[in-house]
Amino acid sequence: MLWELLYRLLGRNSSNPRIDAKERLRLVLVHDRASISPYLMNRLKEELIQAISKYMVIDEDGMEVCLDQDDQEVALIASIPIKMIKRDYMDNIHIRESS
Amino acid sequence: MGETIVVTSGKGGVGKTTTTANLGTALAFAGYKVVMIDTDIGLRNLDVVLGLENRIVYDIVDVTHGNCRLKQALIKDKRFSSLFLLPAAQTKDKTAISPLEMEDLCDDLKEDYDYILIDCPAGIERGFHNAIAGADKAIVVTTPEVSAVRDADRIIGLLESADLRDPKLIINRIRPRMVKDGNMMDIEDIVDILAVELIGVVPEDEKIIISTSKGEPAVMDAVSKAGEAYRRIAQRIRGEEVPLMNLEVSNPIMETLRRLIGMR
Ligand SMILES: Nc1ncnc2c1ncn2[C@@H]1O[C@H](COP(=O)(O)OP(=O)(O)OP(=O)(O)O)[C@@H](O)[C@H]1O
Ligand SMILES: [Mg+2]
Numbered sequence: 001m002l003w004e005l006l007y008r009l010l011g012r013n014s015s016n017p018r019i020d021a022k023e024r025l026r027l028v029l030v031h032d033r034a035s036i037s038p039y040l041m042n043r044l045k046e047e048l049i050q051a052i053s054k055y056m057v058i059d060e061d062g063m064e065v066c067l068d069q070d071d072q073e074v075a076l077i078a079s080i081p082i083k084m085i086k087r088d089y090m091d092n093i094h095i096r097e098s099s
Numbered sequence: 100m101g102e103t104i105v106v107t108s109g110k111g112g113v114g115k116t117t118t119t120a121n122l123g124t125a126l127a128f129a130g131y132k133v134v135m136i137d138t139d140i141g142l143r144n145l146d147v148v149l150g151l152e153n154r155i156v157y158d159i160v161d162v163t164h165g166n167c168r169l170k171q172a173l174i175k176d177k178r179f180s181s182l183f184l185l186p187a188a189q190t191k192d193k194t195a196i197s198p199l200e201m202e203d204l205c206d207d208l209k210e211d212y213d214y215i216l217i218d219c220p221a222g223i224e225r226g227f228h229n230a231i232a233g234a235d236k237a238i239v240v241t242t243p244e245v246s247a248v249r250d251a252d253r254i255i256g257l258l259e260s261a262d263l264r265d266p267k268l269i270i271n272r273i274r275p276r277m278v279k280d281g282n283m284m285d286i287e288d289i290v291d292i293l294a295v296e297l298i299g300v301v302p303e304d305e306k307i308i309i310s311t312s313k314g315e316p317a318v319m320d321a322v323s324k325a326g327e328a329y330r331r332i333a334q335r336i337r338g339e340e341v342p343l344m345n346l347e348v349s350n351p352i353m354e355t356l357r358r359l360i361g362m363r
Binding site: 016017018019021022024025026028029032033036037 | 244248249252253256278281282284285288
């Protein structure tokens with residue numbers, strides 16, 4: 001009891017409200033910023049499509065990009081149905097050269 | 100040609116009016132011609148903080164509706180002859196004035212004054228859009244609490260989409276003791292998260308409350324810590340480089356105690 005009091009007086013706390021506050025703030029802002037700006041999520045989606053299309057044919061209509069949150073973290077979840085994967089020409093060249 | 104600066108926050112009660120009154124007074128003290136506009140229509144406040152509530156004849160809505168000339172509605176400060184207040188209307192609502200009218204008003208004032216400080220109402224509705232309409236720059240005020248910083252983030256986004264880029268941040272009501280004990284977010288934490296430029300930190304200070312009771316901004320009080328912080332912010336607005344106030348707490352007895360039992 002006395003020790004606990006002394007610990008508190010001296011600024012030692014098992015859970016640190018400062019760190020808790022910063023962490024909660026960070027998480028809530030990830031969500032706020034994403035939900036406030038559908039523009040941002042749409043642009044990300046467009047650019048994802050562009051990047052992935054170099055390697056595979058995807059079903060753009062069936063594509064889903066969203067944020068998923070639990071107490072600890074926010075994650076970007078993307079579900080992207082693939083229709084076809086392109087042939088990897090580079091790798092073929094590589095095999096021919098080495099043989 | 101003057102400069103229009105809007106003081107805004109999102110969350111209510113974090114210190115916009117206090118900031119406007121103190122910065123206006125500090126800038127006038129430095130010799131500039133300053134007008135402060137209270138845009139909190141229906142919840143007029145700035146007049147009381149400045150001790151000018153008994154001198155109001157006309158208000159901002161009288162000006163935009165043409166009931167009086169702009170010069171007639173400006174109230175001269177008690178202390179500084181180059182400091183003026185354009186009070187909010189108390190009996191109207193926020194729709195009594197439009198963003199376009201605000202722009203025209205600010206343009207007129209910029210002809211004659213060096214700084215036009217706009218005290219923005221809380222929230223993100225019409226009052227906010229009116230307040231920012233004529234602004235060249237923005238100051239965002241927050242306290243070190245999660246909810247206030249969250250709202251500040253939203254406001255920064257809205258300012259940016261209204262083309263008011265690079266707003267400057269004031270963190271108000273910092274309590275150095277609580278920060279030191281890890282009970283409150285630090286300046287660094289907040290600047291880190293909001294990623295905007297800090298223009299000042301103002302400590303929690305009873306003198307602010309005393310000064311509001313007297314109707315005399317804390318910058319006029321030579322020993323007030325918050326007053327000192329606001330004087331420095333005013334210098335930064337004028338383009339000077341001044342260090343942040345030292346808000347370190349040191350308590351010699353506690354320091355010794357800590358060291359004695361090895362809790363460093
Ligand atoms: N640094 C400070 N130290 C102590 N008290 C403060 C400080 N800053 C502001 N206050 C007090 O906090 C209260 C709210 O301040 P103020 O009216 O300036 O906030 P505001 O953002 O203008 O509020 P509103 O959103 O209602 O317009 C006032 O009572 C004021 O005296
Ligand atoms: Mg106010």
